[in-house]
Amino acid sequence: MKLKVRGVTKKFRSKNGALTALEPIDLDVQAGEFVCLLGPSGCGKSTLLNIIAGLDQPTTGEVRVDGEPARHTGTDRVMIFQNAALFPWLNVIDNVAFGLRMAGVPKIERQETARRFLRMVHLSDFESAFIHELSGGMRQRVALARALALNPDVLLMDEPFGALDAQTRDLLHDELQTIWSDTHKTVLFVTHNVREAIVLGDRVVVFSARPGKIKQIFTINLPRPRQIESYAVVDLAREMMTVLRDDVLTSEREIEQAVLRHDLEAQIEDGMRATFREVGDDVL
Amino acid sequence: MMFFRRWVANRWTRQIVFFAALLAAWQAFAWIGPLPDYVFPSPLGVAQSLARGFQNGTFILGIVASMQRILIGFGISAVAGMELGLAIGRIRLLDETVGSLVLGLQALPSICWLPLALLWFGLSEAAILFVVVMGALLSITLATEAGVKNTPPLYLRAARNLGARGWRLYALVILPAALPAIITGMKLGWSFAWRSLMAGELLYVSLGLGQLLNAGRELNDMSQVIAVMLVIIAIGLAVDRLVFAPVESRVRERWGLQG
Ligand SMILES: Nc1ncnc2c1ncn2[C@@H]1O[C@H](COP(=O)(O)OP(=O)(O)O)[C@@H](O)[C@H]1O
Ligand SMILES: [Mg+2]
Numbered sequence: 368m369k370l371k372v373r374g375v376t377k378k379f380r381s382k383n384g385a386l387t388a389l390e391p392i393d394l395d396v397q398a399g400e401f402v403c404l405l406g407p408s409g410c411g412k413s414t415l416l417n418i419i420a421g422l423d424q425p426t427t428g429e430v431r432v433d434g435e436p437a438r439h440t441g442t443d444r445v446m447i448f449q450n451a452a453l454f455p456w457l458n459v460i461d462n463v464a465f466g467l468r469m470a471g472v473p474k475i476e477r478q479e480t481a482r483r484f485l486r487m488v489h490l491s492d493f494e495s496a497f498i499h500e501l502s503g504g505m506r507q508r509v510a511l512a513r514a515l516a517l518n519p520d521v522l523l524m525d526e527p528f529g530a531l532d533a534q535t536r537d538l539l540h541d542e543l544q545t546i547w548s549d550t551h552k553t554v555l556f557v558t559h560n561v562r563e564a565i566v567l568g569d570r571v572v573v574f575s576a577r578p579g580k581i582k583q584i585f586t587i588n589l590p591r592p593r594q595i596e597s598y599a600v601v602d603l604a605r606e607m608m609t610v611l612r613d614d615v616l617t618s619e620r621e622i623e624q625a626v627l628r629h630d631l632e633a634q635i636e637d638g639m640r641a642t643f644r645e646v647g648d649d650v651l
Numbered sequence: 652m653m654f655f656r657r658w659v660a661n662r663w664t665r666q667i668v669f670f671a672a673l674l675a676a677w678q679a680f681a682w683i684g685p686l687p688d689y690v691f692p693s694p695l696g697v698a699q700s701l702a703r704g705f706q707n708g709t710f711i712l713g714i715v716a717s718m719q720r721i722l723i724g725f726g727i728s729a730v731a732g733m734e735l736g737l738a739i740g741r742i743r744l745l746d747e748t749v750g751s752l753v754l755g756l757q758a759l760p761s762i763c764w765l766p767l768a769l770l771w772f773g774l775s776e777a778a779i780l781f782v783v784v785m786g787a788l789l790s791i792t793l794a795t796e797a798g799v800k801n802t803p804p805l806y807l808r809a810a811r812n813l814g815a816r817g818w819r820l821y822a823l824v825i826l827p828a829a830l831p832a833i834i835t836g837m838k839l840g841w842s843f844a845w846r847s848l849m850a851g852e853l854l855y856v857s858l859g860l861g862q863l864l865n866a867g868r869e870l871n872d873m874s875q876v877i878a879v880m881l882v883i884i885a886i887g888l889a890v891d892r893l894v895f896a897p898v899e900s901r902v903r904e905r906w907g908l909q910g
Pocket of ligand 1: 379380381386388406407408409410411412413414415
């Protein structure tokens with residue numbers, strides 16, 4: 368097992384007491400597997416990813432990489448943030464080479480490596496551009512190249528395409544699938560979009576909201592490469608949502624007798640509703 | 652009519668007309684007014700003084716001397732201020748101690764350091780440099796400190812995740828991330844330093860623009876006094892507009908801080 372998440376919880380201290388962001392999370396990810404974490408915003412996906420990256424510490428529990436406790440951040444697990452987090456004071460190639468520079472790789476060598484990965488993400492012509500000159504999609508490509516240049520075993524992607532237009536996003540889905548099948552990376556990919564999760568994931572881990580915990584794990588057996596508008600993906604998305612909705616409804620029905628109708632609605636609202644609505648817009 | 656309207660609407664036109672009118676009124680008053688030339692010189696007289704000053708080299712020498720002092724003083728302030736600000740911004744203990752000292756000293760106009768500097772260094776270049784440094788150092792320190800404290804945490808997380816540690820994190824991430832704030836601080840520091848230098852040169856010193864002002868006064872040569880004032884204004888403005896403003900706007904654009 369490449370990644371083991373064992374009993375990870377996270378509490379944040381806030382003004383009105385403690386906020387439980389994650390209830391105990393257990394998750395195993397195999398080497399080379401593409402796992403999507405799906406859930407409404409605020410359910411703790413980023414929190415979990417940051418803990419796996421070693422950028423935050425869990426309140427309890429631990430993360431193991433190749434069996435070793437992973438308490439500190441390291442270049443074996445590189446993060447790709449939603450807004451790319453590129454350095455505006457460096458041009459594109461220096462951004463891509465940044466990790467190699469930190470690792471003490473000589474300049475000529477690291478530039479060569481950086482160029483190779485810029486070719487991979489189709490940005491060879493932009494190596495001396497600065498970040499403010501790039502579109503959102505190009506920035507995510509640079510961030511991907513910057514991560515890949517370090518040749519990490521694990522890529523941690525936190526809603527990397529969340530802010531992109533649909534066309535750019537579809538294009539990046541294709542490129543990411545190609546790169547993933549070429550490089551055999553283990554990928555953890557956070558999204559709140561059901562179809563995106565189905566297109567990319569071998570498995571889709573669905574979170575429920577506040578406090579975040581794993582609700583259900585789906586295995587996606589569709590042949591690759593997958594297209595977001597293909598019937599197979601759309602159908603599966605609808606099916607998954609039905610399962611999840613029924614699930615929410617039955618569990619809610621058990622307590623329904625004791626609870627006023629608007630209370631129930633508020634709870635659903637609080638829970639999976641947010642996802643359903645977003646996803647519903649996408650699907651329908 | 653259309654042409655005239657557009658002409659008036661232009662900001663430059665309005666400014667040129669204003670300053671031309673000001674000059675004309677000045678010249679007219681100097682001609683018909685009751686005041687003698689050494690009290691109220693005409694703009695033409697000032698222009699002649701300016702030309703004379705540059706032709707006989709005294710202005711050039713003064714400018715070179717003053718610029719030399721400010722470049723050295725400002726350079727020291729920039730380097731020391733950035734390091735001090737970085738340390739204060741990152742180390743809690745320094746923030747609570749040295750940080751509040753810097754904040755307190757900032758309230759003191761830097762020319763007030765001159766008597767102390769004269770006692771320490773005597774009548775020397777070092778004394779005036781000290782005053783210049785005290786003028787720029789504190790604002791560069793405070794700006795760097797603010798910039799460092801406001802570094803977007805995302806940059807730090809990304810950098811740490813990519814393997815940045817120790818001094819490299821400071822030199823290659825934290826400082827550049829704070830650069831927009833640092834440049835604003837330098838701009839402010841420069842104007843403080845320039846004012847302190849002029850005050851210092853005026854009160855004492857061998858050669859420089861401030862001393863030329865004094866010389867004009869001693870010779871009862873008001874047109875030289877005004878000519879030197881114009882040179883001081885011109886240099887102050889030029890450095891601000893031609894050096895700091897373009898750098899500041901380029902950095903802000905690149906850092907994504909403006910539309
Ligand atoms: N540093 C923090 N301090 C306090 N609360 C936080 C912090 N980070 C996240 N949270 C809270 O934890 C919950 C989960 O956040 P997050 O992991 O960002 O959700 P997601 O990525 O799924 O949208 C949210 O309610 C959020 O407000
Ligand atoms: Mg998030």
